[in-house]
Amino acid sequence: MSEIERTATNTAIQKAIAILETIANDTRALSLPDIAEQLSLPRQTIYRVVKQLEDIGLVIRDPSRERYCIGQRLNHLALASISNSYQNKASHAVLQQLVDEVGETCNVGMLDGNEVIYIDRVECDWPLRVQLKAGSRVPIYCTAIGKLLLANLGAEDRQHVLSVSKMKRFTENTITSPEELEANLEEIRLLGYSINNQEDSVGLIAMAVPIRNAHDQIVAGLAVHAPEARLSIPATRRLLPRFQEAAAKIGSTLFG
Numbered sequence: 001m002s003e004i005e006r007t008a009t010n011t012a013i014q015k016a017i018a019i020l021e022t023i024a025n026d027t028r029a030l031s032l033p034d035i036a037e038q039l040s041l042p043r044q045t046i047y048r049v050v051k052q053l054e055d056i057g058l059v060i061r062d063p064s065r066e067r068y069c070i071g072q073r074l075n076h077l078a079l080a081s082i083s084n085s086y087q088n089k090a091s092h093a094v095l096q097q098l099v100d101e102v103g104e105t106c107n108v109g110m111l112d113g114n115e116v117i118y119i120d121r122v123e124c125d126w127p128l129r130v131q132l133k134a135g136s137r138v139p140i141y142c143t144a145i146g147k148l149l150l151a152n153l154g155a156e157d158r159q160h161v162l163s164v165s166k167m168k169r170f171t172e173n174t175i176t177s178p179e180e181l182e183a184n185l186e187e188i189r190l191l192g193y194s195i196n197n198q199e200d201s202v203g204l205i206a207m208a209v210p211i212r213n214a215h216d217q218i219v220a221g222l223a224v225h226a227p228e229a230r231l232s233i234p235a236t237r238r239l240l241p242r243f244q245e246a247a248a249k250i251g252s253t254l255f256g
Helices: 003-024 032-039 043-055 072-084 087-102 144-151 155-163 178-191 233-238 240-255
Strands: 059-062 067-070 105-112 115-122 137-139 194-197 204-212 218-227
Touching: 003 032, 003 043, 003 059, 003 067, 032 043, 032 067, 043 059, 087 105, 087 115, 087 218, 087 240, 105 144, 115 144, 137 144, 144 155, 144 178, 144 194, 144 204, 144 218, 155 178, 194 233, 204 233, 204 240, 218 240, 233 240
Parallel strands: none
Antiparallel strands: 059 067, 105 115, 105 218, 115 137, 194 204, 204 218
């Protein structure tokens, strides 16, 4: 490959990465003019590169609004990168210390479509516990991390996620009414954390706090799970400052 060809290739890659970063770092779906304005690039260039990114699944287009957001393929790459990164060893140590202190299972989860995927998890030593592992997926609308992340999505994104979620009833506490769920999500936004009161499993409670990236965006959640017989909801709320401290360390390690 000639020097000119290498320069052209590098420039194309740099533009593609810049566009992906611009789309990923904005809470809104972006139009081509939005992207062009932020990057000070010609719209024709933006259109060509975005079309290529769309063709390989790294971005997706909302045809009704002609706006773009991150695609599933890039989400999967990001999740795989986080789960297997060297930095994850440091965040896992924070998670392990938290479990040693509270004596209950803790995990870190992110949104993947209309589900939550655990990117890290440390089980407690109690024989009575829900045994899952990193990579496991759980519903978004009836779990602590799921509701926390759902509450902090934009209104349109939140409605889209819920529109493709089958809100199955797992217990008598499962919220299946969109109106009731929206009220619960508003409360979560105000409080800054979420509670799962036996909504996906009878007798199991959970609390989740947000994990933020370097742009102060909520990108993941840190949760504790426990049988209500061992850890009540009031006792869980008393752990809130400690979990917020741990979430800040994990956010700095993974996304800082």
